[in-house]
Amino acid sequence: MTLPDLPQMDVDPPNPSMFRNLSVVWLVPLLALLISFGVAWKSYSDRGVLITITLPDAAGVTARDTVLKFREVVIGNVESVRFAPDFKNVVVSARIDRTVADILPADAEFWVVQPNVSASGVTGLSTVLSGVYIEGAFIPTSGSTARNFLGLPTPPMVRPGREGTTITLRSDDGSHLPKGGPVLFHGIEVGRLDVPRLSTDGDSALVEAFINAPYDKFLTTATRFWNTSGFSVKLGPDGINMSVASLGSLLNGGVAFDTTFTGGQAIAGETVFTLFPDETAARQSIYTKIGDNALAMAVIFDGSVNGLQAGAPVEYLGLRVGQVTGISAFIDTDAAGKDTVKVRAAIEVDPQALGLDADTGEDETLSFLQDAVAKGMRARLTTTSLFSSALKIELVDLPDEPATVLTKDDDDIPILPSVASNLPDFTATAEGVFKRINALPIEDVMDHAVSLMASIEAVASSDGVQKTPDALVKLLNDAQALVNSEDTQALPGEIRGVVDGLNKILADLQQQQAVNKLVSVLENADKTASDLANASKDFPALVADLRDVAGKAKALKAEDLIASATQVLDTANALIGTDAAKALPADLSQALAEIQAALQELREGGAVANTNAALAAAKDAANAVSAATGDLPKITSDIEDVIAKANALVASYGPNSAFNTKTLDLLRELQAAAKAITQLAKSIERKPNSLLIGR
Amino acid sequence: MANAGIPRRAPLTARAAGLVACHECGRVHPLGFTTCLRCGAALSSRDPFSLQKVWAWWLVGLMVYIPANLYPMLVTTSLGKTSENTLLGGVIELVHIGSYGVAGIVFFASIMIPIGKMFAIPYLAIKVARPDSRSAHLRHWLFEVVEFIGRWSMVDVFVVAILSSLVQLGGVVSIKPGFAALCFALSVAFTMLAAISFDSRLIWDADKGNAE
Numbered sequence: 064m065t066l067p068d069l070p071q072m073d074v075d076p077p078n079p080s081m082f083r084n085l086s087v088v089w090l091v092p093l094l095a096l097l098i099s100f101g102v103a104w105k106s107y108s109d110r111g112v113l114i115t116i117t118l119p120d121a122a123g124v125t126a127r128d129t130v131l132k133f134r135e136v137v138i139g140n141v142e143s144v145r146f147a148p149d150f151k152n153v154v155v156s157a158r159i160d161r162t163v164a165d166i167l168p169a170d171a172e173f174w175v176v177q178p179n180v181s182a183s184g185v186t187g188l189s190t191v192l193s194g195v196y197i198e199g200a201f202i203p204t205s206g207s208t209a210r211n212f213l214g215l216p217t218p219p220m221v222r223p224g225r226e227g228t229t230i231t232l233r234s235d236d237g238s239h240l241p242k243g244g245p246v247l248f249h250g251i252e253v254g255r256l257d258v259p260r261l262s263t264d265g266d267s268a269l270v271e272a273f274i275n276a277p278y279d280k281f282l283t284t285a286t287r288f289w290n291t292s293g294f295s296v297k298l299g300p301d302g303i304n305m306s307v308a309s310l311g312s313l314l315n316g317g318v319a320f321d322t323t324f325t326g327g328q329a330i331a332g333e334t335v336f337t338l339f340p341d342e343t344a345a346r347q348s349i350y351t352k353i354g355d356n357a358l359a360m361a362v363i364f365d366g367s368v369n370g371l372q373a374g375a376p377v378e379y380l381g382l383r384v385g386q387v388t389g390i391s392a393f394i395d396t397d398a399a400g401k402d403t404v405k406v407r408a409a410i411e412v413d414p415q416a417l418g419l420d421a422d423t424g425e426d427e428t429l430s431f432l433q434d435a436v437a438k439g440m441r442a443r444l445t446t447t448s449l450f451s452s453a454l455k456i457e458l459v460d461l462p463d464e465p466a467t468v469l470t471k472d473d474d475d476i477p478i479l480p481s482v483a484s485n486l487p488d489f490t491a492t493a494e495g496v497f498k499r500i501n502a503l504p505i506e507d508v509m510d511h512a513v514s515l516m517a518s519i520e521a522v523a524s525s526d527g528v529q530k531t532p533d534a535l536v537k538l539l540n541d542a543q544a545l546v547n548s549e550d551t552q553a554l555p556g557e558i559r560g561v562v563d564g565l566n567k568i569l570a571d572l573q574q575q576q577a578v579n580k581l582v583s584v585l586e587n588a589d590k591t592a593s594d595l596a597n598a599s600k601d602f603p604a605l606v607a608d609l610r611d612v613a614g615k616a617k618a619l620k621a622e623d624l625i626a627s628a629t630q631v632l633d634t635a636n637a638l639i640g641t642d643a644a645k646a647l648p649a650d651l652s653q654a655l656a657e658i659q660a661a662l663q664e665l666r667e668g669g670a671v672a673n674t675n676a677a678l679a680a681a682k683d684a685a686n687a688v689s690a691a692t693g694d695l696p697k698i699t700s701d702i703e704d705v706i707a708k709a710n711a712l713v714a715s716y717g718p719n720s721a722f723n724t725k726t727l728d729l730l731r732e733l734q735a736a737a738k739a740i741t742q743l744a745k746s747i748e749r750k751p752n753s754l755l756i757g758r
Numbered sequence: 759m760a761n762a763g764i765p766r767r768a769p770l771t772a773r774a775a776g777l778v779a780c781h782e783c784g785r786v787h788p789l790g791f792t793t794c795l796r797c798g799a800a801l802s803s804r805d806p807f808s809l810q811k812v813w814a815w816w817l818v819g820l821m822v823y824i825p826a827n828l829y830p831m832l833v834t835t836s837l838g839k840t841s842e843n844t845l846l847g848g849v850i851e852l853v854h855i856g857s858y859g860v861a862g863i864v865f866f867a868s869i870m871i872p873i874g875k876m877f878a879i880p881y882l883a884i885k886v887a888r889p890d891s892r893s894a895h896l897r898h899w900l901f902e903v904v905e906f907i908g909r910w911s912m913v914d915v916f917v918v919a920i921l922s923s924l925v926q927l928g929g930v931v932s933i934k935p936g937f938a939a940l941c942f943a944l945s946v947a948f949t950m951l952a953a954i955s956f957d958s959r960l961i962w963d964a965d966k967g968n969a970e
Contacts, residue, residue: 088814089810091948092814095821
C-alpha cells in the first residue's frame with residue numbers, strides 16, 4: 064500500500080508584515096515590563112532620603128530593624144551602622160521619608176530611645192520588646208537640605224516644637240538639681256529640669272527648666288522657685304514645720320514654684336529666676352528679683368560675722384531690699400600702721416525694693432543712698448530671728464551717728480558705713496532659748512502654787528477660825544442678855560436709842576451673816592480691820608505684779624514671766640502666810656473676849672460713847688474688807704489674761720512639740736490654780752465674812 | 759509489515775499526510791478546512807504564533823522570577839521582631855538548622871525546577887528553529903517533563919498560603935506572605951502558559967526538515 068497521492072496543500076506563505084505576524088501574547092510581557100518600570104520608578108521616587116546621624120554610641124541600633132520615629136510615627140529606618148572615620152563616634156545611616164527629609168532642619172535632634180526606669184517614672188517601656196528606636200524631634204522647616212545630623216547621647220529635656228517656656232534657675236547648690244527632676248506647681252508636675260551647669264563666672268549653678276504650656280502662663284516676675292528635694296524639718300517662730308514633696312522629688316530632687324505676691328508681670332524672653340533653698344525662704348523673699356540694675360555695694364564690719372552667709376537678706380525698715388552676695392576678709396592697715404582683719408560683705412541692693420523705679424540706673428540708686436547715708440543710714444548686723452543664729456544686714460537710720468559719707472573703694476564699689484551691732488543678741492540662739500526654757504523653775508512655781516492653796520486651806524480650817532462661831536454665839540447671847548437686862552432697859556433714852564441701833568445692827572448682822580455683826584460691834588475689831596487693811600494693801604500689789612507678768616509675757620520674756628509668776632505666788636503665799644493672817648483667828652478670839660469684856664462693861668453701865676466709836680470703826684473696817692474683796696475678781700481676770708496670753712504664746716510654738724505639751728501642762732496647772740483663786744475670791748465676795756469666820 | 763520496505767525517514771505526520779486534526783475534539787479533516795466540522799473550533803495544522811507565545815510567556819515568567827528571588831517570601835513577626843526570608847535565604851536557614859531533607863525538597867521544588875524550566879523552554883524553542891535530530895527524543899521527553907512538572911512548583915506557594923493562614927497568633931507569632939510569593943506564583947503560572955503554548959508538533963516538523 065502506497066500513500067495516497069494527496070495534493071500538496073498550499074500553506075499560506077508567511078505574511079511579509081512583521082507586525083501582523085506578532086501574537087497578541089506579546090502584550091503580556093510588554094505589560095509586565097511597563098508595570099515593572101512603573102513599580103521601579105515609583106519605588107525609586109518613593110525611596111527615602113539617606114541621612115546620617117552621628118551618635119556617641121549605637122546602643123541597640125541595628126541595621127534595617129531599627130526605625131526612626133517622629134512623634135511616635137515611623138519616618139524611616141536604619142540602613143547601616145558604622146564607625147566614624149576617627150572611631151570616636153558611630154554613624155548611623157538611615158533612609159527616611161522624602162516628605163520628612165524636606166522639612167528636616169539642620170538642628171533636628173535625634174537620640175536613641177531606650178527603656179529607662181528611674182524614680183520619677185518608667186519611659187521607653189515599649190522598646191523592651193521591640194528594640195530601641197531613634198526618636199527625632201525638630202520644628203518642621205520646609206525646604207531643608209540638611210542630611211547630616213549630630214545625635215544626642217540622651218533624650219533632650221525639651222523637644223523642639225514643644226509648647227512651653229524655658230527659664231533658667233540660679234542656685235548656689237546644684238547637687239539637688241538632677242537632670243529631669245520635676246518642676247512642681249501646687250504639687251502638679253508641670254515641667255522638667257535640664258542638666259545643671261556652672262555659671263560662666265563659676266559662682267552659682269544654673270539649670271534650665273522647661274515649663275510646659277499652658278502652665279507657663281503662671282510664670283510672672285512674682286514667681287518664686289524653691290527646692291523641694293527631700294523633706295525639710297524646720298523649727299521656727301511658727302513652730303515645727305515639716306514638708307515632704309512627691310516621692311519622685313524626694314528621691315530625685317526637684318523644684319517647685321508659686322506666685323508669692325500679686326502684681327507680677329508676664330515674663331518675656333530669657334528669664335533667670337533665683338532658686339531658693341526652701342519654700343519659706345522663697346515666700347519670704349517678697350521683694351522682686353534682684354534686677355539687673357541692682358547696685359553692688361559692700362559693708363565692712365570690724366567684728367565677727369559668724370552667721371552671715373551669702374544670700375542673707377539686706378533689710379530696710381523690715382523689708383528686704385537686697386542680699387549679701389559674698390563675704391570676704393581683708394587686712395586693713397590703719398593710720399598707725401596696725402593691721403586688723405576686717406570682714407567685707409558684698410551686697411546688692413535692689414532699687415525697686417527701696418521704692419525707686421524698677422528701671423532706675425545705678426547712679427540714681429547710688430545718689431539716693433548717698434543722701435540716705437548723709438542723713439544717718441547705716442548698716443548693722445542683726446539676727447534674722449530669735450530662733451536663728453543666722454545674721455542679716457539691717458539698714459537703720461541713726462541720725463545721731465557721727466556724720467559720714469558713702470565712700471568708694473579701690474574697685475569703685477560703694478562702701479556703706481556700718482555701726483556696731485547688738486552683739487549680745489547674737490547669743491539668743493534657739494539653743495540658748497531652749498536652755499533657758501529648760502532652766503525655768505516650773506516645779507518651783509507649781510510647788511508655790513500648791514503651798515499657796517495649802518496655806519489658804521490651812522487658814523480656812525485653822526482652829527481659831529473654827530472656834531470663832533462658838534465665841535460669837537456666846538457673844539450674841541451675852542449681847543442679848545445685856546439688851547434684855549433690866550439695867551439696860553433702865554439706861555437713859557439716849558443709850559437705849561444706841562442700844563436699839565445696836566440691836567438693829569445685830570439684826571442686820573444676823574441677816575448678812577457674821578462679818579458685819581462682828582465689825583459693827585467692837586473696838587478691837589479695829590485691830591483686826593487694820594490687819595485686814597494691811598492685807599488688802601497687798602492685793603493691789605499682787606494685781607500690779609500680775610499685770611507686770613502679763614506685760615512681760617507679752618514681750619516674750621518667758622523667763623521673767625515665770626519669775627514674776629513665782630513672785631506673785633510668793634507674794635500671795637506670803638500674804639496668806641503673814642502673821643497677821645495667821646493671827647487673824649487668834650485676834651478674833653481675843654476680840655470676842657474683849658467684846659465680851661466690853662459687853663460686861665456695858666452691862667455694868669457707861670461706855671456707850673465707846674460703843675458709838677466702835678461702831679464707826681467697825682463700819683470702816685467692813686468697808687476696807689469690801690474694797691479688798693472687790694479687787695479679787697480683777698486679780699482673777701488678770702491671771703486669766705496672763706494665761707490666755709501665755710497660751711497664745713505657747714500655741715505659736717506650734718502644736719504637739721514636747722516643749723508645747725509641757726508648757727501647756729504647766730499653764731493648765733496655772734489655770735487650775737487661777738480657777739481655785741477665782742473660786743476663793745468669789746466665795747469671799749459672796750461671803751466676805753468668811754475671811755474672818757472661816758466659812 | 760506494509761511499511762517494511764520504506765526506507766528510513768521521518769515519521770509520517772498528519773500534515774505530511776494532508777490532514778489536520780482538531781485540537782479540541784480530535785476529528786481529522788483534510789487540509790484546507792479552517793473550522794472543525796464536529797465542534798466548530800478553529801483548525802490549524804501548526805499554530806503559527808506558538809513560538810511567539812512561548813517566548814512571550816517565558817519572558818514574563820522570567821521577569822517575575824527575578825523579584826520572586828530577591829524579595830522576601832515569608833514575613834515572620836515574632837514578639838515584635840520581624841524577620842524576612844527570601845527563597846534562597848530560607849533554604850540556607852534550613853540547612854543551618856540541620857533540616858537537610860526539607861532544605862533539599864524546598865531547593866528542588868522552588869529553585870531547581872523553576873530554573874530548569876527557565877532553561878528548558880528556550881532550549882525547546884531554539885531547537886525548533888535550529889533542528890537537531892539527535893536530540894529529538896530528548897526534546898519530546900523534556901517537553902513532557904516541563905509540562906508535567908510545572909504545576910508542582912506551586913508547592914512553595916501553597917506552603918506560604920497555608921502557613922500564613924494558620925500562623926496568625928497576634929503579637930506572638932504571625933506569618934505573612936511576602937511580595938516574592940506573588941511573584942513566584944505568577945512566574946510558575948507564566949512558565950506553565952509558556953509550556954502549554956509550545957506546539958509540540960513543531961518538534962516533528964523540525965525533525966522532518968532535518969531528516970530531509
